[in-house]
Amino acid sequence: MKGKNLLGNTLLAAVVGGACLIAVLLRTFAPAVILPGLDLPMLALLSLIALTAECYLAPKSDRPWVLAVLLGGATFALLPWCAGLADGETVWKLFLAGAAVYGGGAFLYGSMSRRLSATPAGRLAPAVSAFVLFLGCQALAGLF
Amino acid sequence: MREYAKPLAALAAAAALLAGARFGLAGVARSNAEAEQTAMMAALLPGSSSFTPEEYGGEDENITAVYAGETGYVVETVTDGYVGEIRLLVGVDASGAVTGAVVRQMEETFGLGGRAASDTGFLAQFLGTAGDAAVGENVDALTGATVTSKAITKGINSAAAFVTGADVSSGATEWGDWE
Numbered sequence: 395m396k397g398k399n400l401l402g403n404t405l406l407a408a409v410v411g412g413a414c415l416i417a418v419l420l421r422t423f424a425p426a427v428i429l430p431g432l433d434l435p436m437l438a439l440l441s442l443i444a445l446t447a448e449c450y451l452a453p454k455s456d457r458p459w460v461l462a463v464l465l466g467g468a469t470f471a472l473l474p475w476c477a478g479l480a481d482g483e484t485v486w487k488l489f490l491a492g493a494a495v496y497g498g499g500a501f502l503y504g505s506m507s508r509r510l511s512a513t514p515a516g517r518l519a520p521a522v523s524a525f526v527l528f529l530g531c532q533a534l535a536g537l538f
Numbered sequence: 539m540r541e542y543a544k545p546l547a548a549l550a551a552a553a554a555l556l557a558g559a560r561f562g563l564a565g566v567a568r569s570n571a572e573a574e575q576t577a578m579m580a581a582l583l584p585g586s587s588s589f590t591p592e593e594y595g596g597e598d599e600n601i602t603a604v605y606a607g608e609t610g611y612v613v614e615t616v617t618d619g620y621v622g623e624i625r626l627l628v629g630v631d632a633s634g635a636v637t638g639a640v641v642r643q644m645e646e647t648f649g650l651g652g653r654a655a656s657d658t659g660f661l662a663q664f665l666g667t668a669g670d671a672a673v674g675e676n677v678d679a680l681t682g683a684t685v686t687s688k689a690i691t692k693g694i695n696s697a698a699a700f701v702t703g704a705d706v707s708s709g710a711t712e713w714g715d716w717e
Contacts, residue, residue, distance in 0.1 A: 398541065399541050400541050400542055400544065400545045401544075403545035403548075403549075404544050404545045404548045406545075407545060407548035407549045407551075407552050408548060408552070410552070411548075411551075411552030411553075411555065411556060414552075414556050415555065415556060415559060418556065418559050418560055418563065419559070419563075421567055421571075422563045422566055422567040422570060423566075423570065425567070425570055425571040425574045425575075426574055426578065428641065428642070428643060428644060428655055430645065431621075431622060431645035433621070433622075433645060458541065461541075461542055465542070465545055465546075465549070468549065469549055472549065472553050473549075473552055473553060473556055476552075476553045476554075476556040476557040476560065477556040477557075477559070477560055478560045
């Protein structure tokens with residue numbers, strides 16, 4: 395596993411944790427605010443923010459895929475549950491959906507950003523890749 | 539250090555922080571939510587300041603809670619929107635006329651159905667209706683969000699029908715049904 399790391403998962407825990415903390419604070423101090431649901435586009439958005447940050451911080455890094463996907467699912471299941479945003483029934487769904495979205499997103503994001511980074515506007519490649527994938531995920535989620 | 543130690547530590551720290559925040563703020567959250575709900579219901583039903591929860595034993599599955607005020611009722615409804623459930627609070631005076639409606643929870647598409655929560659022009663169309671609101675007749679749907687508009691219409695008609703006593707089994711509250 396030399397050369398591989400789980401920086402993306404560390405960043406994912408920070409991003410999801412931050413989002414959940416904001417949700418807890420809004421529920422406490424601004425209960426009238428309508429919070430977005432924990433649906434596929436939201437999982438994709440949080441995953442892509444973490445992957446983009448990882449890409450800028452450690453551009454050449456690779457990940458141990460099985461461990462990364464399992465930890466991704468665990469992050470999306472555990473943190474919303476601790477924040478009271480998901481109950482016991484939805485935790486397993488979030489684990490499976492989170493693992494699929496983070497794993498699939500990381501694969502697609504890596505492929506896309508590597509190709510785009512070879513272009514003259516390579517510095518923008520991570521952000522552009524994340525934006526395009528998020529739009530794609532939103533469109534896909536609307537089909538179901 | 540193994541490669542999974544850092545993400546596991548980050549996950550554990552985030553989980554501990556969130557659980558602490560959730561349970562530490564639970565009391566404040568509960569009292570703020572109750573105060574906000576009472577203020578919202580007072581705004582929806584002019585002339586009422588205190589509200590008593592009533593048990594709903596009717597057949598309308600859209601109605602999830604009923605609160606009696608001095609001048610009418612505030613009815614909570616849940617209907618299926620385009621993406622997910624839409625939860626409304628609807629003020630209805632003693633004559634069955636809608637006095638206010640607010641979206642409390644929804645997951646509709648941002649920029650389309652999501653506008654239903656903040657588009658006062660859309661929601662204002664329901665003021666004064668008494669279970670007779672119908673998209674395409676006396677209610678203009680939000681552009682690009684017909685399903686959301688009909689779901690909200692359905693919830694508001696259900697709330698009015700609760701007060702007027704309309705028979706929901708006759709389809710009196712099915713004006714907004716798109717199926």
